[in-house]
Amino acid sequence: MKFHWLLSSFLGVFLLTGAAEAARLQSWRFDASQNRLYFRTEGGVQPKAQLIFNPTRLVIDLPGTSLDRQSVNQPFSGAIESVRLGQFDDDTTRIVVELKDGYTIDPAQVKFRGISPSEWTVDLPTPVRAENPNPSSDPEAGVFSVEPLAPSEPSVEATVVQNVQVTGDGFLIRTTGGRPQINFQQSRALDIATLDIEGATLAPGLSSQQSQTNGKHGVERIEVRQLPTEPPMIRVTLRMNSSNTEWRASLSSLGGISLMPAGTRQSATPRRLTVDPPIRSSVSVPPPVDRTRNPMPLPRMTAGGGDLPQVSNSRSVVVIDPGHGGRDPGAVGIGGIQEKDIVLDISFQVARLLEQQGVQAVMSRTDDSEIDLEPRVSLAERLNATxxxxxxxxxxxxxxPDVNGIETYYFDNGLDLARTIHGSILQGTGADDRRVRQARFYVLRKTSMPSVLLEVGFVTGAEDAAKLSDPAYRSQMAASIARGILLYLQQR
Ligand SMILES: [Zn+2]
Structure with missing residues (x-):
């Protein structure tokens, strides 16, 4: 394994100018009592890791990341000998957790968890005495790969639209590749229906097209268009010549999406038809919980909720999870503003507004305490949260400072929720739109209910930092988030 540490500050300067685009490793910490490494980079990173012997060490590479200081070697007592940081090559920062002589760990038990695109924790199992402390005299032998979970890697194979076929009872949008994630809507007047296929592209040689259907199934025209979105999306539009039929979309066992008339309706009352993307998470059955008891009671505040949507007879329970806390400030930005404080204030207000509308809100933390990721998830599971x-x-x-705006993340079943809240924030705050994105963050993967992670702005952005420092803007942000949640609950 080729390996070099920065030898001089001169070399360091050289490397950093050579990697002008590399993101900086912003902070790191090793908690020896929990064998947990925490690190934060500017912008997203996809770590790579391996376990190497003689001596046994966990080597974590952060591609596209630079260390803006000299290498670090922090010794520890106990089974962890030291944690070292250095610049491995022009754009890779390397973190090495070295074990004390004679100890080893099971690489399968090393857990990488993405908190957000730029924040990771790595949990090491308790080191055990190696049965054979020198598995081989060859230092290259016994290299295991630990595959971290990609935070922004698409979790599904891309869907490719092949063609549109007329079938006996409707239409079949034939697809290949991954299972399509679809969203189907029909206009109030029932004359137009749109089917959006997430992350899908048209088969090579197939261009966006309109086709006449000769009035088959009451449909005059079908349009198939590639939308210039990121990730890409295919929109299929049905234009009806009779406007009293409701349509529905479902995944077909033939490979694709079938569109079929669901029934005839005389009155044109508004109705929105939605097909959820496939759910891949396992659903656990939580123990019964007394929902009248809020584990973390919310302080009462007096400000009003304004014109928020009403959710009638709601039995919904919403877990509001303010990120970070305690020793972990999260992101630190312009003027020293800290993520943990900003998100706690916004979370309090969101929870209060939901409670005012009759929706039970439970916060994962209500003060400046450090809370791990597992208890945040297990709280939601225990409450059987909505x-x-x-x-x-x-x-x-x-x-x-020019980078500003909001991002909303979902993993598998939170897409609708993400879109609803994201849209509400854009509308309510005028924040820059940095899109709804899919990511494998721990709290999104491990929760069985629809879940989202909101990035409410950049503490390093000139515009966002000023706004997030303003209590009035935080209230506006909170009201927009609450409105999005209530809208989603209302239309369920
Ligand atoms: Zn965060």
Whole structure:
């Protein structure tokens, strides 16, 4: 394994100018009592890791990341010998957790968890005495790979639209590749229906097209268009010549999406038809919980909720999860503002507004305490919560005050919720739109109910930092988030 540490500050300067685009490793910490490494980078990173012997060490590479200081070697007592940081090559920062002589760990038990695109924890199992402390005299032998969970890697194979076929009872949008994630809506007047296929592209040689259907099944025309979105999306539009038929979309066992008339309706009352993307998470059955008892009672405040949507007879329980806390400030931005404080204030207000509308809100923390990721998830599971909403603030390089805006993350079954809240924030705050995105964050993967992670702005952004420092803007943000949650609950 080729390996070099920075030898001089001169070399360091050289490397950093050579990697002008690399993101900086912003902070790191090793908690020896829990064998937990925590690190934060500017912008997203996809770590790579391996376990190497002689001596046994966990080597974590952060591609596209630079260390803006000399290498670090922090010794520990106990089974962990030291944690070292260095620049491995022009754009890779390397973190090495070295074990004391004669100890080893099971690489399968090393757990990487993405908290947000730029924040990770790595949990090491308790080191055990190696049965054969020197598995081989060859230092290259016994290299295991530990595959971290990609935070922004698409979790499904891309869907490719092949063609549209007329069938006996409707239409079949034939697809290949991954299972399509679809969203189907029909206009109030029932004359137009749109089917959006997430992350899908048209088969090579197939261009966006309109086709006449000769009035088959009461449909005059079908349009198939590639939308210039990121990730890409295919929109199929049905234009009806008779407007009293409701349509529905479902995944077909033939490979694709079938569109079929669901029934005839005389009155044109509004109705929105939605097909959830496939759910891949396992659903656990939580123990019964007394919902009248709120584990973390919310302080009463006096400000009013304004014109928020009413959710009638709601039995919904929404877990509001303010990120970070305690020793973990999260992102630190312009003027020293800290993510943990901003998101706690916004979370309090969101929870209060929900409670005012009759929706039970439970916060994962109500003060400046440090809470691990597992208890945040297990709280939601124990309560059998309807929704889980994690609130964070974003950060990038301090020299990029031009980067501002909101991002909303979902994993498998939170897409509708993500879109609804994201849209409400854009509308309510005028924040820049940095899109709804899919990511494998721990709290999104491990919650069985629809869950989202909101990045409410950049503490390193000139615009966002000023706004997030303003209590009035935080209230506006909270009201927009609450409105999004209530709208989602209302239309369920
Ligand atoms: Zn965060």
């Amino acid at each position: 929704l889980f909403v994690s609130i964070h603030a974003n950060a990038i390089n301090m020299s990029r």
